[in-house]
Amino acid sequence: MPNNKRKDGFIMQAGILAFAGIIVRMIGLLYNKPLVSIIGDEGFGYYDSAYAAYSIVLLISSYSIPSAVSKVIAQRLAVKEYRNAHRIFQCAFIYVLVVGGIASLFVFFGAGILVKMDSAVFPLRVLAPTIFFSGILGVLRGYFQAHKTMLQTSLSQILEQLVNAGMSIGMAYLLVQMVADKDMTVKASYGAAGGTIGTGAGVLAALLFMAGMYGLNRKTIHKRIERDTGHVDEPYRDIFKMILMVVTPFILSTGIYNINNFMDKTIYQQIMMGIKHVEEAVVATDLSAMAKGTKIANIPIALASAMATALIPGISSDFAKGNIKSVQHKVAKSVKVTMLISIPSAVGLGALAKPVMMVIFHQPDTLDLASMLLVCMSVTIVLYALSTLTQAILQSIGRMKTPIINATAAVALHGAMMIAMELFLDEKYSLYYYVAATVVYALLLCIFNQISVHRYLNYSQEIEKTFLCPVIASVIMGAAAFGVYHGVYFLVKSNLAALGLAVFVGAFLYFVLIICMRAISEDELKGMPKGYMLVAIAKKMGIMKPENDRRKNPSKNSAKNVSKKNKKNISKSEKNVKRKETVKIPKKQPEDDFWLDG
Numbered sequence: 001m002p003n004n005k006r007k008d009g010f011i012m013q014a015g016i017l018a019f020a021g022i023i024v025r026m027i028g029l030l031y032n033k034p035l036v037s038i039i040g041d042e043g044f045g046y047y048d049s050a051y052a053a054y055s056i057v058l059l060i061s062s063y064s065i066p067s068a069v070s071k072v073i074a075q076r077l078a079v080k081e082y083r084n085a086h087r088i089f090q091c092a093f094i095y096v097l098v099v100g101g102i103a104s105l106f107v108f109f110g111a112g113i114l115v116k117m118d119s120a121v122f123p124l125r126v127l128a129p130t131i132f133f134s135g136i137l138g139v140l141r142g143y144f145q146a147h148k149t150m151l152q153t154s155l156s157q158i159l160e161q162l163v164n165a166g167m168s169i170g171m172a173y174l175l176v177q178m179v180a181d182k183d184m185t186v187k188a189s190y191g192a193a194g195g196t197i198g199t200g201a202g203v204l205a206a207l208l209f210m211a212g213m214y215g216l217n218r219k220t221i222h223k224r225i226e227r228d229t230g231h232v233d234e235p236y237r238d239i240f241k242m243i244l245m246v247v248t249p250f251i252l253s254t255g256i257y258n259i260n261n262f263m264d265k266t267i268y269q270q271i272m273m274g275i276k277h278v279e280e281a282v283v284a285t286d287l288s289a290m291a292k293g294t295k296i297a298n299i300p301i302a303l304a305s306a307m308a309t310a311l312i313p314g315i316s317s318d319f320a321k322g323n324i325k326s327v328q329h330k331v332a333k334s335v336k337v338t339m340l341i342s343i344p345s346a347v348g349l350g351a352l353a354k355p356v357m358m359v360i361f362h363q364p365d366t367l368d369l370a371s372m373l374l375v376c377m378s379v380t381i382v383l384y385a386l387s388t389l390t391q392a393i394l395q396s397i398g399r400m401k402t403p404i405i406n407a408t409a410a411v412a413l414h415g416a417m418m419i420a421m422e423l424f425l426d427e428k429y430s431l432y433y434y435v436a437a438t439v440v441y442a443l444l445l446c447i448f449n450q451i452s453v454h455r456y457l458n459y460s461q462e463i464e465k466t467f468l469c470p471v472i473a474s475v476i477m478g479a480a481a482f483g484v485y486h487g488v489y490f491l492v493k494s495n496l497a498a499l500g501l502a503v504f505v506g507a508f509l510y511f512v513l514i515i516c517m518r519a520i521s522e523d524e525l526k527g528m529p530k531g532y533m534l535v536a537i538a539k540k541m542g543i544m545k546p547e548n549d550r551r552k553n554p555s556k557n558s559a560k561n562v563s564k565k566n567k568k569n570i571s572k573s574e575k576n577v578k579r580k581e582t583v584k585i586p587k588k589q590p591e592d593d594f595w596l597d598g
Helices: 009-063 065-078 082-109 118-146 151-178 184-227 236-275 280-320 324-351 353-360 364-377 380-396 401-424 427-457 464-492 495-516 522-526 531-541 558-582
Strands: none
Touching: 009 082, 009 118, 009 151, 009 184, 009 236, 009 280, 009 353, 065 082, 065 118, 065 236, 065 280, 082 118, 082 184, 082 236, 118 151, 118 184, 118 280, 151 184, 184 280, 236 280, 236 401, 236 427, 280 324, 280 353, 280 364, 280 380, 280 427, 324 353, 324 364, 324 380, 324 427, 324 464, 324 495, 324 522, 353 364, 353 495, 364 427, 380 401, 380 427, 401 427, 464 495, 495 531, 522 531
């Protein structure tokens, strides 16, 4: 594929992964609605507590494997060391089999240590085997991502969530019926365990899919390996050392980066149940309200996660070649695209928090509280999006310790703040202190990472079109969406109809404003998923000029253009003659193309 077409391909790959991530989160929200109806707010609190403990062990054991494997293998592929790339792939498999097995056993037998609510122990033990399968799945995803193709990962994520949704609802209902004669807490615990069964079934389905994708590419992979005779094989011992050196910082930075969710839940439970003697069922219901807001807020962050995943192979390859300008270009473009989407998402969710919550989590007991928490945490969408992206950038350029240091400082400061607020301030606002601590954590991490990226890449992000224009357009959009919703709802008394129209008007207005402000160019818009269609719409509306000023008035500088063109043609012809005398253009090998290569 020509270089000009592949120049910003990582944006398209990130778009594919982001689209899949948004679908995955939407499926998650849709199945959470019947799940909460079956297991109740108390059961959802146990489910969320168990899932938070499972997530932190998964992060430490195998969650970072795709990014780490992607980074290391991409560096070998950049210099066409296909044999060594495959040897790394094999060693990564052995690593996750050992580490994933140990982590699964630890979760099963140490569930009582990881969660403070007794009723969350059973759901957590059900999740234990999922950690083992997740590690293997992560290696396969990382291998494909190293080839700069995100399609296989995206399809596997969608399949995983579909299976997860169906099995979670079915098993939750079945287990609740099994203990129908028991008290509410027992039914909530068993229902939560049914939900966690679905998580394991989804991971297993995705693993089988990715194994099938690898099988389809096996012949191409082995052809590359056979042709690679010009490189020395790296010893397996050295590869294992390298994997540990790369994976460990990924694990530490990702673990610390995400430990705040698990740590905050633990602090909240310890203080509320251990010191203030609040009942377990009440604490579980509070955590359920918090989890509802978090799940909705996480949807737009899918773009940043996808962008980070797509960035790692490309930046690692460019950095390994010493192409700093290309690295800076990728960073600038990815930050801009992320902000163009995350800023309006944050403002939109803040303006329409309760209508959105009513569609997905309509339980009346926690509706108002969950909606207000969502309003308060909506700003974290922008902060987490930027900090996730900058963390991946630092890891890609080999600054593995920096995200660890930044995240550790942010965790310590926000943890101290949360403990102080929960202990000494009015108990009535305890959940708002929880949210405030989360916002502070995201802000600190965002600032620390941004300073580090500027320091190591000598890079500064453009401000006006990346941040200022999206903020202005988003505020206008949010006010319009808020007004449309309440106006339509007053007339038709339908939350879904009013919300749908408000979202459409808001999105359309933002699209018009951001183009009229010239915050995004035609080429940048074309580089995004469905970008050509968006450009065509903008031109038909007359908000984007079909041709630039130079093309509209070619006669103005025609003489200069002709003379410049002739000079360029002469210089090009002279260069071409010299090149023909000294350079032989190698023929492209037909098997160099990886199946579905990005």
